[in-house]
Structure formats: C-alpha cells, structure tokens
Amino acid sequence: MLTSKSFLTNLVSAIIFTISYLIPEFIGRNALMMASLFALSGAFTNWVAIYMLFEKIPGLYGSGIIALRFDQFKESIRSLIMENFFTKDNFIKVTQGALPHTIQPELIMDKIDFDKIFGGFISVIKSSTYGSVFKLFGGEKALEPLRKPFKIEFERQASEILVNIDIASVLQKETDFETFKTKISAMVETTLNELTPQRVKEIVEEMIRMHLGWLVVWGGVFGALIGFVSAVFF
Structure with a gap:
C-alpha cells in the first residue's frame, strides 16, 4: 500500500515534469513544470523520510x-x-x-x-x-x-x-x-x-x-501547490 501510493505519486510527478520540460513553450508551461517539480520534491523527500524511519542508511545520522x-x-x-x-x-x-x-x-x-x-x-x-x-x-x-x-x-x-x-x-x-x-x-x-x-x-x-503512504501523497500535493504559486506570483 505504501509502495503503491509512494510510487504512483512520484511517478506521476516525474512524468508530468518530464513532459512539461520537453514540449514546446505554451501558456502555463512554466507553472505546470514548477508544480510537478515541487510535487516530485515533496513526495520524494517524504518517501525518503519514511524509509529512514525503518531502515538504517550508512552515513545518514538518525536513520533506522x-x-x-x-x-x-x-x-x-x-x-x-x-x-x-x-x-x-x-x-x-x-x-x-x-x-x-x-x-x-x-x-x-x-x-x-x-x-x-x-x-x-x-x-x-x-x-x-x-x-x-x-x-x-x-x-x-x-x-x-x-x-x-x-x-x-x-x-x-x-x-x-x-x-x-x-x-x-x-x-x-x-x-x-x-x-x-x-x-x-x-x-x-x-x-x-x-x-x-x-x-x-x-x-x-x-x-x-x-498508512504513512498518505504522507508521500500529501507531500506531492502541497509541493505542487507551492510550485504553482511560486511560478505564478514570483
């Protein structure tokens, strides 16, 4: 369940970012690209944090x-x-x-x-x-x-x-x-x-x-919102 939610959230974010980066310029392209990039960043960061709760990663203090x-x-x-x-x-x-x-x-x-x-x-x-x-x-x-x-x-x-x-x-x-x-x-x-x-x-x-898979999903959602706002207003 966690793997499914986490994988899908990261995969969808990565695909949207890749497509928006490669396709020709259009209105809203930058906002879409930033939203998907921030979504990927938020989801991936949360996935790593959850993984580090349970597994020891050499060189990373506090993991496991x-x-x-x-x-x-x-x-x-x-x-x-x-x-x-x-x-x-x-x-x-x-x-x-x-x-x-x-x-x-x-x-x-x-x-x-x-x-x-x-x-x-x-x-x-x-x-x-x-x-x-x-x-x-x-x-x-x-x-x-x-x-x-x-x-x-x-x-x-x-x-x-x-x-x-x-x-x-x-x-x-x-x-x-x-x-x-x-x-x-x-x-x-x-x-x-x-x-x-x-x-x-x-x-x-x-x-x-x-159940912690939802942290990855919401990390992607909030990341997308932050990326969209950054692209539109800054």
Missing part, C-alpha cells in the same frame, strides 16, 4: 530510528502489560472467578488508554531527527489517521504476548498480589527479551507503515 529505539519500545510494551493488564483489581477478579482459566486479553482491552500509548509513539517520532520533517508536512495531524489502525495492531500484538503467559499456574500457587505481580513481571520480561530489534521494527512497521 525504530530499531535504534528498540529498548524504549520494549519498555513501552512492558509498561502497557504490567500497568493495564495486571492490576490489583484484575488480580482479585481472576482469583475469585477464573482461577482455573487463563486471562482473556479481549475482556480487559477496553481498560487500556491507547490514546496515551499512541501519544507516546508520536513523541518518539517528534523527538527523532525527523521530527521537523513531519512537522513541516502536517505533524501530529498528518499522523492522526494512524490512531485507529495503531490501536488495532497494538491490541493484536499485546494479545499475542499475553497468550503465551501461563497465568493460571501462578494463580494456583500465589494469593498475594505483590508476589503474583513479581512473578508475572518476570514472565513478561522473559517473553520481551525474546524480541529482537528486527522483530520490534516489524511490529511497528505492521502497525503504521502502510
């Missing part, structure tokens, strides 16, 4: 920020699980009525503040070396359409981690909440330690990359 912030993302996932799933209230509910069973993640998903988690993710991007690029092309408003798909994918990834944790076996042995939480925390930590920087990058990529 997702993998570089590997530990920070892991800590965010750990905090999400321990602070939202394994609370004292949930512990009481489980020990009272569901001792023989594992916790069903979907039953307590509605207690998670996904807006707070999404806000934290945006903060990571804003604090990176590419924060100024995203600010230039819409900033947080440009990323707002990602909120819902981010929630859906984060919920799925968190559920996968929880499914692998044998809560019932701990509950059968422990009735003290703090002891329970300590053991669960160790189990979560063990599971997260199995995540590699590559896997964390893939998780984040699955959440948002296909």
Whole structure:
C-alpha cells in the first residue's frame, strides 16, 4: 500500500515534469513544470523520510530510528502489560472467578488508554531527527489517521504476548498480589527479551507503515501547490 501510493505519486510527478520540460513553450508551461517539480520534491523527500524511519542508511545520522529505539519500545510494551493488564483489581477478579482459566486479553482491552500509548509513539517520532520533517508536512495531524489502525495492531500484538503467559499456574500457587505481580513481571520480561530489534521494527512497521503512504501523497500535493504559486506570483 505504501509502495503503491509512494510510487504512483512520484511517478506521476516525474512524468508530468518530464513532459512539461520537453514540449514546446505554451501558456502555463512554466507553472505546470514548477508544480510537478515541487510535487516530485515533496513526495520524494517524504518517501525518503519514511524509509529512514525503518531502515538504517550508512552515513545518514538518525536513520533506522525504530530499531535504534528498540529498548524504549520494549519498555513501552512492558509498561502497557504490567500497568493495564495486571492490576490489583484484575488480580482479585481472576482469583475469585477464573482461577482455573487463563486471562482473556479481549475482556480487559477496553481498560487500556491507547490514546496515551499512541501519544507516546508520536513523541518518539517528534523527538527523532525527523521530527521537523513531519512537522513541516502536517505533524501530529498528518499522523492522526494512524490512531485507529495503531490501536488495532497494538491490541493484536499485546494479545499475542499475553497468550503465551501461563497465568493460571501462578494463580494456583500465589494469593498475594505483590508476589503474583513479581512473578508475572518476570514472565513478561522473559517473553520481551525474546524480541529482537528486527522483530520490534516489524511490529511497528505492521502497525503504521502502510498508512504513512498518505504522507508521500500529501507531500506531492502541497509541493505542487507551492510550485504553482511560486511560478505564478514570483
């Protein structure tokens, strides 16, 4: 999806620029040429910025920020699980009525503040070396359409981690909440330690990359407008 949007936006801009550059002079030729050139510049710049979020490019400082912030993302996932799933209230509910069973993640998903988690993710991007690029092309408003798909994918990834944790076996042995939480925390930590920087990058990529294609499209649109205005009024 991202590749399709990005490729088409850059291709259309490049074709229009090439045609307007090669054809004979006519009224509006310069405006068309400038609009397409600026569109190509805006779309290509945004495509490179998105690519650099996920991939390390030798010689370009700050590229591959997702993998570089590997530990920070892991800590965010750990905090999400321990602070939202394994609370004292949930512990009481489980020990009272569901001792023989594992916790069903979907039953307590509605207690998670996904807006707070999404806000934290945006903060990571804003604090990176590419924060100024995203600010230039819409900033947080440009990323707002990602909120819902981010929630859906984060919920799925968190559920996968929880499914692998044998809560019932701990509950059968422990009735003290703090002891329970300590053991669960160790189990979560063990599971997260199995995540590699590559896997964390893939998780984040699955959440948002296909939707970031719109940044490339809008980069082309705004670039075309700027180019057109420049050609007409300057």
